[in-house]
Amino acid sequence: MQVKLIDVTMKFNDVVAVYNLNITIESGKLVSLLGPSGCGKSTTLFLLAGLYKPNNGSIIFGDKKVNEIEPENREIGMVFQNYALYPHMSVLKNIMFPLNMQKVPKKEAEKRAKEMADLVRIGHLLARKPGQLSGGQQQRVAIARALVKQPKLLLLDEPLSNLDARLRLEMREEIRRIQQEVGITTIFVTHDQEEAMSISDQVLLLNDGQIQQYNHPQYLYNHPINIFVAKFMGNPPINILETMVDKEAKKLILTSNEQQMMIPNKLNIQTIQDEKIYLGIRPEELFITSLDEGALQGKITYVETIGRDTLIRAAIGDEPLRVIIPPDTKIKIGDLVGFGMKEDRIHIFDSTGRNISQQLT
Amino acid sequence: MNKGALSKGFIYTLLIAGSLLMLLPFLWMISTSLKPANEVMMLPPKWIPSEILWENYREAWNIAPFGRYLLNSIIVTVLSTVGELITTILAAYAFSRIQFYGRDILFSFLLGTMMVPGEVLLIPNFVTLSNLGWIDHYEALIIPWIASIFAIFLLRQYFLSIPKELTYAAKIDGCSDFRFLWSIMVPLAKPALITIALLKAIGSWNAFLWPLIVTNSKDMRTLPVGLTSFSTEAGTIYELLMAGSTMIILPMIILYLFLQKYIIEGISRSGIKG
Ligand SMILES: Nc1ncnc2c1ncn2[C@@H]1O[C@H](COP(=O)(O)OP(=O)(O)OP(=O)(O)O)[C@@H](O)[C@H]1O
Ligand SMILES: [Mg+2]
Numbered sequence: 001m002q003v004k005l006i007d008v009t010m011k012f013n014d015v016v017a018v019y020n021l022n023i024t025i026e027s028g029k030l031v032s033l034l035g036p037s038g039c040g041k042s043t044t045l046f047l048l049a050g051l052y053k054p055n056n057g058s059i060i061f062g063d064k065k066v067n068e069i070e071p072e073n074r075e076i077g078m079v080f081q082n083y084a085l086y087p088h089m090s091v092l093k094n095i096m097f098p099l100n101m102q103k104v105p106k107k108e109a110e111k112r113a114k115e116m117a118d119l120v121r122i123g124h125l126l127a128r129k130p131g132q133l134s135g136g137q138q139q140r141v142a143i144a145r146a147l148v149k150q151p152k153l154l155l156l157d158e159p160l161s162n163l164d165a166r167l168r169l170e171m172r173e174e175i176r177r178i179q180q181e182v183g184i185t186t187i188f189v190t191h192d193q194e195e196a197m198s199i200s201d202q203v204l205l206l207n208d209g210q211i212q213q214y215n216h217p218q219y220l221y222n223h224p225i226n227i228f229v230a231k232f233m234g235n236p237p238i239n240i241l242e243t244m245v246d247k248e249a250k251k252l253i254l255t256s257n258e259q260q261m262m263i264p265n266k267l268n269i270q271t272i273q274d275e276k277i278y279l280g281i282r283p284e285e286l287f288i289t290s291l292d293e294g295a296l297q298g299k300i301t302y303v304e305t306i307g308r309d310t311l312i313r314a315a316i317g318d319e320p321l322r323v324i325i326p327p328d329t330k331i332k333i334g335d336l337v338g339f340g341m342k343e344d345r346i347h348i349f350d351s352t353g354r355n356i357s358q359q360l361t
Numbered sequence: 362m363n364k365g366a367l368s369k370g371f372i373y374t375l376l377i378a379g380s381l382l383m384l385l386p387f388l389w390m391i392s393t394s395l396k397p398a399n400e401v402m403m404l405p406p407k408w409i410p411s412e413i414l415w416e417n418y419r420e421a422w423n424i425a426p427f428g429r430y431l432l433n434s435i436i437v438t439v440l441s442t443v444g445e446l447i448t449t450i451l452a453a454y455a456f457s458r459i460q461f462y463g464r465d466i467l468f469s470f471l472l473g474t475m476m477v478p479g480e481v482l483l484i485p486n487f488v489t490l491s492n493l494g495w496i497d498h499y500e501a502l503i504i505p506w507i508a509s510i511f512a513i514f515l516l517r518q519y520f521l522s523i524p525k526e527l528t529y530a531a532k533i534d535g536c537s538d539f540r541f542l543w544s545i546m547v548p549l550a551k552p553a554l555i556t557i558a559l560l561k562a563i564g565s566w567n568a569f570l571w572p573l574i575v576t577n578s579k580d581m582r583t584l585p586v587g588l589t590s591f592s593t594e595a596g597t598i599y600e601l602l603m604a605g606s607t608m609i610i611l612p613m614i615i616l617y618l619f620l621q622k623y624i625i626e627g628i629s630r631s632g633i634k635g
Binding site: 078084097 | 549
């Protein structure tokens with residue numbers, strides 16, 4: 001089922017939790033709602049569920065406006081951050097509960113609940129109470145309960161945040177598997193960009209209740225629309241350098257220490273209106289060269305090898321720079337080196353933070 | 362011996378001493394109930410009667426229509442407990458889960474009424490009931506007692522501690538408010554409800570002043586009021602009074618022993634991963 005939000009705004013007293021949201025979610029896709037804490041992810045989900053009513057705008061499922069439709073009639077399944085299983089009921093009873101509410105005959109309800117339990121691989125735990133399950137198992141029960149009445153839309157609110165690192169990896173693959181097996185349109189809330197990148201067809205990045213960007217996860221990474229998106233996607237995070245534009249000398253001057261930088265070839269400097277621009281360079285798109293060849297010069301302050309990568313931190317004056325280099329590079333703390341950059345991968349943001357790379361080439 | 366065990370020993374000694382102190386009146390009551398009349402007031406007190414008189418119990422039972430009193434006590438206790446549970450559950454749900462205009466002010470107002478001492482209400486309540494024509498009827502013994510602000514407060518707090526997400530989940534599953542209350546909130550609040558019921562049952566079983574005031578005929582008396590039969594102009598027959606008292610408190614003690622495991626159990630399980 002296709003889901004559409006048109007001009008949706010939600011206020012709590014004075015707090016605007018969601019502002020003027022416009023998105024279309026295609027049928028059968030898994031979309032992540034991503035953003036920092038308090039940006040309005042849960043609110044958006046609750047609006048879709050019908051647990052909150054928007055102050056403004058329309059919510060459209062398929063071709064039907066559902067603003068006035070109660071949660072139980074929206075054909076949705078939801079998994080809450082704390083799972084919200086009914087503690088006094090067995091796993092089987094929990095999964096059967098939505099069917100009992102729909103007055104499905106007991107035999108059929110039990111059969112469907114068991115099938116669903118098998119799908120999420122907890123068929124052997126049916127007699128237990130939620131309190132006797134691990135976090136990952138509880139989560140599977142919650143997913144089974146959400147899916148058992150064959151909803152058209154599955155809503156997941158940070159379902160992995162209570163799990164340990166390994167289980168998170170495993171469960172996010174599970175969610176993807178189940179979602180594809182069932183073919184259900186799914187909205188997945190998370191504040192972890194890596195999680196969003198790894199399982200979603202589309203990522204909707206929110207900040208302060210407003211859309212920042214909505215696209216394929218890789219597209220957000222490669223073409224961030226503004227500094228916020230650039231910083232949010234990717235770990236270790238992107239380097240942002242504030243520079244002044246010197247049109248006559250055709251140079252960029254780092255604001256923090258007045259170090260001069262060659263203008264990247266692709267930049268058509270005359271079209272830049274602002275005096276101040278920001279360069280965004282991902283750590284993996286910087287490399288070490290000799291002092292005079294580099295676009296920037298700096299001193300190595302920190303070297304750390306994690307698995308197959310070596311992460312270094314350098315100081316350009318007092319501006320920190322993160323760089324990922326091949327592990328066999330011979331450097332040590334205190335070395336003064338030059339840094340080159342893959343010029344076609346540089347992002348340029350104007351003084352308001354908007355990405356203007358496209359306009360400049 | 363290490364420090365932990367030492368302090369544990371100390372605490373246990375204190376607790377045992379405390380419970381013995383609490384038990385003392387009960388033991389005295391039982392001992393008196395089995396004594397011949399001449400040993401009741403004896404000085405120094407005699408803990409073990411020279412002769413165990415079980416007849417005291419039969420005699421006490423026969424001195425007044427205790428069968429009828431027992432029936433009345435059971436009717437009053439059961440109905441006021443059930444009534445209070447129903448009003449409490451509904452009110453606590455409304456005050457914790459339903460948004461309606463003026464809810465919090467209304468609740469503060471109700472809490473405020475707890476500050477009015479019960480004695481002040483005795484006469485107005487009596488007048489109201491006699492205007493309704495309920496004096497010397499079961500209604501007078503039951504209806505004024507089927508709502509307790511304290512119980513509502515207690516259960517409301519318990520309901521508030523049940524995560525909101527359960528309400529949301531149930532709503533999405535298509536569960537009505539009423540169904541949610543009975544099939545999810547009430548089972549989850551079992552420990553609180555049992556505490557409330559037990560407190561109510563004991564209070565109602567032991568109530569003396571109110572039944573004394575609103576009943577006139579022997580047919581409407583309850584057990585505690587019935588105990589006045591042992592006081593005559595000639596004085597109080599203590600051994601029979603104690604035998605009667607022992608019989609009266611026995612059901613409550615049994616009830617408590619049955620229910621205490623529910624009270625202790627369960628408070629810890631909320632089924633929610635934090
Ligand atoms: N019931 C409410 N009453 C008042 N303000 C609320 C309510 N729910 C959310 N808010 C506010 O709305 C904003 C968005 O909240 P929301 O819960 O949607 O954030 P979130 O993105 O889910 O954050 P998190 O990642 O911490 O769960 C926050 O500023 C929050 O304080
Ligand atoms: Mg949230």
